[in-house]
Amino acid sequence: MAQNNSASKDVANKNGSKKKPVVAIVIAVVVVVVAVIAGVIAWRSLGGESVESLKASCAEVSEQRRMQQNVYNTLVNGDAAAASAYTEDQVNDPDTLAKLADELDVKTPELGACNVETADEFKTQISKIESNTTWYKDHTASLQKAVDAVNASVKK
Numbered sequence: 001m002a003q004n005n006s007a008s009k010d011v012a013n014k015n016g017s018k019k020k021p022v023v024a025i026v027i028a029v030v031v032v033v034v035a036v037i038a039g040v041i042a043w044r045s046l047g048g049e050s051v052e053s054l055k056a057s058c059a060e061v062s063e064q065r066r067m068q069q070n071v072y073n074t075l076v077n078g079d080a081a082a083a084s085a086y087t088e089d090q091v092n093d094p095d096t097l098a099k100l101a102d103e104l105d106v107k108t109p110e111l112g113a114c115n116v117e118t119a120d121e122f123k124t125q126i127s128k129i130e131s132n133t134t135w136y137k138d139h140t141a142s143l144q145k146a147v148d149a150v151n152a153s154v155k156k
Contacts, residue, residue: 054122058114061129065111068136075143080104083150091153100146109135 084104088094112128 049119051117051119051122054119054126055114058116058122058126058129061126061133062112062114065129065133065136068133068140072136072140072143075140075147076104079147079151080143083147086150086154090155091150092155093149093153096146096149096153100143100150103139103143103146106139 080100080103084097084100086097088097091097109132111132112125114122114125114129116122116125
């Protein structure tokens, strides 16, 4: 009987020792999976911009571009149109009319839009829209300068 107890303990030890590494491996895999999930959640909340925040940023820069574009268009259709109506006989310096004509002939940029879906697409469009806003600011200033030069050259 003593041998029987000893044999059953050996079987239990063999079975128990086989279960311990399997349990340890399962626990390790679970820990790794939890760590990866936690890392992804942390990256999304701390490091990566969400599509919703990029969408809001895109709408904001689009509004800034729209306002600057309106300023430019108001100048083109208002004071610049009036100044470009002068003839060479009506100004002291005809070059001012040529410079104004050059400013009015400039091709406006292709506009960016926020009707995209992914974060990378939003980032691309935001950059394009910001570039457009800068273009409109710069060309509003240079167009205003050309308009002012024509108006200053008008014969009295």
